Amino acid sequence: MTLADIRSSGLLELYALGQLDAHDQSEVRAALRRYPELVAELREIEIALYRYAESHGLTPEGDVVEKILRDYPKPPGRSADPSRESITTSENKTASSGRGLRGLLSGLFLAAIAGIGVYAWQQSELSEARASHQLELEECDTKTATAQAYAAQLESVFTDQYRPVDISATEAYASARIELLDDQASNQNYLRVIDLPELAEGETFQLWSITGDNAPVPMDLFDEKGNGLIAVGKVNATDAYAISIEPAGGSTSPNMDKLVGVFAMAG
Amino acid sequence: MTIGTIISLEGLRRFFKDTIAYICLIEDSKIISHLRESDPKGLRAAYDKYGKALYGVILRIVKNPGLAEEILQDTFMKLWTKVDRYDPEKSVLFTWLMSIARNNALDAVRLKKYEHNQKTDSLDITVHDSEGNANGGASIDVSALANKLDEKYRVLLDMMYLQGYSQSEIAKELDIPLGTVKTRLRSAMSQLRDTLRSEKSLFIGSIIVLLLLLIIASL
Known part of the structure; x- marks a missing residue:
């Protein structure tokens, strides 16, 4: 597909609107790689759509942002509140500036130990999650087999016979x-x-x-x-x-x- | 175009809004950088920038404020947990988020079998939503953007982009051929882009004229 073909086909617009099937999406992506000038055009379309959506934006009644900041899965050692984190980080920076090299090295050592601990904990959690997932898969297989057997039974008995x-x-x-x-x-x-x-x-x-x-x-x-x-x-x-x-x-x-x-x- | 128009407050307002929109997109990389470092500041910044636009679309699709808020929350949870899947080369962040939000909303509609009721609702709902506080939301801006589009293009863009209709569903609903939907969609996008371009030119013109006036006044 030539540059002119892509421009006249309307595929870029549909791509930005999320209206293309997988085949056409890959066509557009290939064209974007082949003709870098199309990228700017696509960005312009995306910005136009963003502005359009923004102009139709609405404010949720509930405290959605508070829920998001409260409920997002927190990595170990992270503060839940970004503003509080910002303050804490700032305080830490001020405090650390007064420490000597030994303090810094000690801190790094402790951080490394803590990092190793967190890594080990994460690995353990991951391992448990995998085991649990495997069990769920097996249970799912068993239930599927039971359901299939029941469906076959039902199919065989719901006849005129x-x-x-x-x-x-x-x-x-x-x-x-x-x-x-x-x-x-x-x-x-x-x-x-x-x-x-x-x-x-x-x-x-x-x-x-x-x-x-x-x-x-x-x-x-x-x-x-x-x-x-x-x-x-x-x-x-x-x-x-x-x-x-x-x-x-x-x-x-x-x-x-x-x-x-x-x-x-x-x- | 008169000088009065060029230096109007409305023109300036649009200029700053447009500039801010571009800055928003430039700032995507900052947001992504925070998120990839598991820094919740990225989440907050993304919500502040895109939350209302996404909520507007989700609410128009599901037509239920509670459900829409859940989907909005889920969209940002996905941003947080799946940010590594976002590729800035493929799209701007908003397009990616919009895709997640729309798909989630459409899935919810299918799941709850709301679709039939929704799609028999009047299309005017969209207009009322953006002009007032229908469905419990507050409009952030009744931009001239939508008003500058021809009615037939605006309806089509609203249905597809804001309400989650597919092209074939639009053809059926509006009783027009699928080819016409595609043609009108291209024209709608073209008109929208032209509107944004002319706004930008207008704003740059405004700034130049303001500077000239300041120079003249200082002489």
């Missing part, structure tokens, strides 16, 4: 929300837990199959809560499934006082 059945919660557990995804084609169902009551120590949830007047048949135990899919067994031609809270290890017959709800499968 699965019939969702909501629980009819008992009065004692009226807030319970759980869905049974009835697989029409295999011998496995899923429970999609949305909200279940808190379990006491030594308790577990138990799934039951109920067919006709027969005694409920004990099935899977689970204690998961929150959003998630739980693979459970399936009984063909069952009239209903139920969930109750039982002692850890499960029971052979359901505790009717702690019956959470029933999934009616008939129909």
Whole structure:
């Protein structure tokens, strides 16, 4: 691109306005290196824009500058207040002028020791930060893998092959929300837990199959809560499934006082 | 142009303002030098010089004073922590800061899904902001700069530079072709630069005439 091309293209203006994509930005930068006279032109555009923004400037209501000067990450040994620092520096200069060479050397020695200390401390902090960052990365990877597995599970079960059945919660557990995804084609169902009551120590949830007047048949135990899919067994031609809270290890017959709800499968 | 115009107080005011603007840019190197030495004086100086201009733009984008102040603070935190990434060869400090501030503001808008509401607001908001104290801010200067631009250029420059619109968004909003946006933008910038140049000439003329008058008076 020639100098005239750049000037007539309007790229300089867009560059200063931050409206160029990466490719055009590198074109402009290359042109600025090739034609140093463009730099002055770009500066003129930038100054014009600065003046324009300045003419539309507004004063924040809050004490933003105080917050900035209070909260900026301070390097070790720095004063928080620039004006105070200025005074301190000035006082130090006055004081130091009266010291002898020995005092100066002692000061330098102490400063060097302090510098080494600060450096060692910074290295230690850096090392800790790196370790912590690594842990966070690993945790993030684990969570990502879990989320991906869950997403894959969801994708596989939310098809026509699965019939969702909501629980009819008992009065004692009226807030319970759980869905049974009835697989029409295999011998496995899923429970999609949305909200279940808190379990006491030594308790577990138990799934039951109920067919006709027969005694409920004990099935899977689970204690998961929150959003998630739980693979459970399936009984063909069952009239209903139920969930109750039982002692850890499960029971052979359901505790009717702690019956959470029933999934009616008939129909 | 009459002598009266040349030596008017307004002319002098503009002269000093323009000169100060140039000095500000020259002083960028001093600010950067302080910041690279981790000296908070650089932070204070940068805020004093650019804080209001940046806040004006941020507030126009997010339209929420509290959020705008947070973004302004974050912009200066980034200046403090990432000053080593600033390259004076590529841009003046204000351009770099503006880029950080605008991107942060636009990110905040996207995040909070304010965009739709904002962009259906009247464009007049910008004018009111700069003329009064709308949105809780105080105008620092209703410069003749904006008034000297043609309306169609001023609207476009305000949308792009002060309100964070992209070129295609402007084309859609104003219902004009993208090519027209680009052409008008160039013309707007050209007009803005011409305005600044003529101001500078006017100010230099003012000084010369003042000196001549002083010499004549002393004779």
